[in-house]
Structures are given as structure tokens and as C-alpha cells.
Amino acid sequence: MSTATTAPEQDVDQDVEQPAASLRDLAIEAAALDVLAARVAAAKKDVRARLQTALDEAAQRDGVDRVVAELPGGRPVATVSLRRGSVGPVVVDEDVFARWVAARWPEQRAEFTETRVVRTVKAWRAAELVGEMAALDLSIEQGKSTRPAMWADPDTGELVEVPGVLIKPTSARTHSLTWRKDGKAATAEAWRTGGRAQQFAALTTGAEK
Structure with missing residues (x-):
């Protein structure tokens, strides 16, 4: 007695073609996402500004430079860390700076500077001098963030205030x-299940300006 072989049963859902989204469906989906993306971008900009202010205040008051982001249940999902800005010499008046360089090295005036409408320090020499000022500034007591740049004469050791x-x-x-491991997935799940419903509602309600 022979046995007939039959093809394995197919999942009915796999045989049914899903209807393609209509042009109108795609258009409204794109429009809705555009609104949501704009609101998310605006909300992100706002919270970054408020978070930066809070971090600066915490760093100054308590020396805190990082904070852990936790879900309502206490699960940590990410860490926000303060990045301190940098301070260094900046040429704010090229004409005054160029006059100082030309007067300081008169024999190399043509080599170190160039004359356009006004005399300027050539880029390579300016970079050298600014680098020397930056190195010196790291070794001396720093006061307020904006202050005159100083340059040390290599021959005499004299500290010179540099004009411009x-x-x-x-x-x-x-x-x-x-983000911590699986932090994004946990945050998305909390949003999906209502754990961050208030934040999501704030993004999806209200009139456009």
C-alpha cells in the first residue's frame, strides 16, 4: 500500500497578500510623522537647554558632573555626563595682532605678515604664536574666562601681553x-506600555504654532 505525500500545511496568513498602502495612506502617514518629528526636535532642544542649566548648577554647587536616567520602576537606562567647554587664545583683532608681530620681529616682517587692505599675520605664524600662548596659559594661574593673552619671550622669559x-x-x-545595554529597548517598552504616557501625550497634543 503506497502512502501519498502531501505538502506541509501553509500558514493561511502567509498565503494572503497584504493590501498595499494607498497613496493617500502614505501621504497622511508622512504628514503625521513630519508633525511628530518637528515636535520631538523642539522638545529635545528645550530639554537639552534645561538639562544643561541644571547640570551647570549642580556642578558648581555640588561638584556633580553626571546623572543616571531611570525609568519609573527605578531601572537605569542611560547616563548623562557633563562636558566642560574649552578656553584658549582667540585672535579678536587681526590688524592689532599683525602690528604687534611686525614690531616684535621687524627683520621677519615680510616673512611673518602680509599686507592686504590691512597687514595680517600669515596663518602658519599665527598658528605657532597662538599655540605658544595656549601652552603658556595652561601653566599660569587662570582667572576669569576672558582675559588678555600672554606670550613668553623665549630669549628673556618676559611675559608679554599680546594686543588683539x-x-x-x-x-x-x-x-x-x-545608553546602557538594552536601555533603548526598555525605554521604548515603557513608552509603549504607558510608563511615559505623560511625555508622549505632551508631544502628540496641542495645536501647531
């Missing part, structure tokens, strides 16, 4: 967010 150059902030203080 200031020590000032060159990059702003900021912060970074580092």
Missing part, C-alpha cells in the same frame, strides 16, 4: 547621553 588676542571660551559647555 584674548583668552576666551572656544567651545561651549555641553553634555552627552550614553
Whole structure:
């Protein structure tokens, strides 16, 4: 007696073709996501500004430079860390700086500077001098963030205040967010199950400006 072989049963859902999204469906989906993306971008910009202010205040008051982001149940999902800005010499008046360089090295005036509408220090020499000022500033007592730049004469050791150059902030203080393992998935699940419903509602309600 022969036995007939039959093909394995197919999942009914796999045989049924899913209807393709209509052009109108795709259009409204794109429009809705555009609104949501704009609101998320605005909310992210706002919370970053408020978080930066809070981090700066905590760092100054308590020396705190990081905070753990936790879900309502106490599960840590990410760490936010303060990134301190940098300070260094910045040429704020090229004409005054160039006059100082030309007067300081008159024999190399043509080599170190160039004349356009005004005399300027050539980029390579400016980079050298600014580097020397930056190195010196790290070795002396630092006061307020914006102050005159100093240069040390290698022959005499004299500290000279450089016209047209200031020590000032060159990059702003900021912060970074580092996700923990599975932190993104846990946060998304909390959002999906209502754990962050208030935040989601704030993004999806209200009129556009």
C-alpha cells in the first residue's frame, strides 16, 4: 500500500497578500510623522537647554558632573555626563595682532605678515604664536574666562601681553547621553506600555504654532 505525500500545511496568513498602502495612506502617514518629528526636535532642544542649566548648577554647587536616567520602576537606562567647554587664545583683532608681530620681529616682517587692505599675520605664524600662548596659559594661574593673552619671550622669559588676542571660551559647555545595554529597548517598552504616557501625550497634543 503506497502512502501519498502531501505538502506541509501553509500558514493561511502567509498565503494572503497584504493590501498595499494607498497613496493617500502614505501621504497622511508622512504628514503625521513630519508633525511628530518637528515636535520631538523642539522638545529635545528645550530639554537639552534645561538639562544643561541644571547640570551647570549642580556642578558648581555640588561638584556633580553626571546623572543616571531611570525609568519609573527605578531601572537605569542611560547616563548623562557633563562636558566642560574649552578656553584658549582667540585672535579678536587681526590688524592689532599683525602690528604687534611686525614690531616684535621687524627683520621677519615680510616673512611673518602680509599686507592686504590691512597687514595680517600669515596663518602658519599665527598658528605657532597662538599655540605658544595656549601652552603658556595652561601653566599660569587662570582667572576669569576672558582675559588678555600672554606670550613668553623665549630669549628673556618676559611675559608679554599680546594686543588683539584674548583668552576666551572656544567651545561651549555641553553634555552627552550614553545608553546602557538594552536601555533603548526598555525605554521604548515603557513608552509603549504607558510608563511615559505623560511625555508622549505632551508631544502628540496641542495645536501647531
